[in-house]
Amino acid sequence: MIRPDHPASFLEEGPFRTEEDQYFWKALVELTAMEETNQGNLAAFVGVSQGYVSKILAGKQVPKARLRRRFAEFFELAYEDMVALGRQHLESMGYPAEGLPGRRCQVREPAYGGAEAAGRPAAGQGEYSALRSMVRDLRAREAREGTYTEIPLREATASMGGGSTETGDRTLSYLSFRTEWIRSKGNPEYMTAIRAFGDSMEPTIADGSVVLIDEGRRQFVKNKVYYLRYNGQMYIKRLVDAGGRLGIASDSDNNLLLVSDADDFEIIGRCIWTARELD
Known part of the structure; x- marks a missing residue:
């Protein structure tokens, strides 16, 4: 992937205005791909159109706070944990401290038709092992704290x-x-x-x-x-x-x-x- 000269430039272009926007978006894209989420089911749960979900996943729209929490609920996570997950996942990828990668360099089409349809290995083959572990720990904590x-x-x-x-x-x-x-x-x-x-x-x-x-x-x-x-x-x-x-x-x-x-x-x-x- 090609990185922009200024990794933080995503804050000045497009819908992303804060690092929290980027962290949430990153977590949403990765969770959707990892769990091979059906775009229609996700849209129905959140209460928006499938086209709007597609724009969000493509990095063209940033949902409001209420919708973000609905997305987090779909993945059985607290919104704050979802943001932290996105930050942790980006940091684990080794991006430089002065900024995050531009969004055009990160967008990967979610595997709505299956991982193979997107031309990459199936999610179950180890690509998401670290992310799966983080999500499992967060969900276990959510369940424990809720009960x-x-x-x-x-x-x-x-x-x-x-x-x-x-x-x-x-x-x-x-x-x-x-x-x-x-x-x-x-x-x-x-x-x-x-x-x-x-x-x-x-x-x-x-x-x-x-x-x-x-x-x-x-x-x-x-x-x-x-x-x-x-x-x-x-x-x-x-x-x-x-x-x-x-x-x-x-x-x-x-x-x-x-x-x-x-x-x-x-x-x-x-x-x-x-x-x-x-x-």
Whole structure:
């Protein structure tokens, strides 16, 4: 292929105005060819004419933002991932840093009638192995993120007995919860998980359990279990209404602490789920 003297000249001619235009177009052309996509089916899914799709693939038209996202949906990718895919694929081809190749040097007719009809090897013969791998990884991530939501497991711990001073924010790992379930409980952005130790909240929460905390729910609701700070120590306890005063209660016994105005007390969040490792 012949390269133009100025690789970035595609920004000054034709419909391409930004690098994002070029990256999206490159991904669209390569995905269409790799998967031997039927032009009519693609047009029907996006909601435009087959002729318009043909112009887009030939580099003569740049679709609006809404249509770009429809193209990405056809290939089961997020639009942002599709743009990144085009950029990564161009970079892997070794184009110089000062610009991208002119579009006339890149256009390759998609194999609407089959790869052989375009006079090149079939896509399954290794030509697209790297691209297939990238697309497979992106689709797997899309599916995983759509089905599951990751919540950080923090270094902080809470005591269900004598109190804990460990309040670290460092993330040790991530726990995956079904997105539908966790969103029914609250906003995952305000949730975190910690380890709880002690036996004063048994059988509700066992020693060594992982507890999911919703830090967006800090208001007092009687008889709910909370992660809280009390006089410099971190606890997981049940909060109760004790004759008009706030009480900190344990589930395993009748111990009750009454919170006074002089106490250092703060509700960090409500405990909404718990699990423990098996020996």
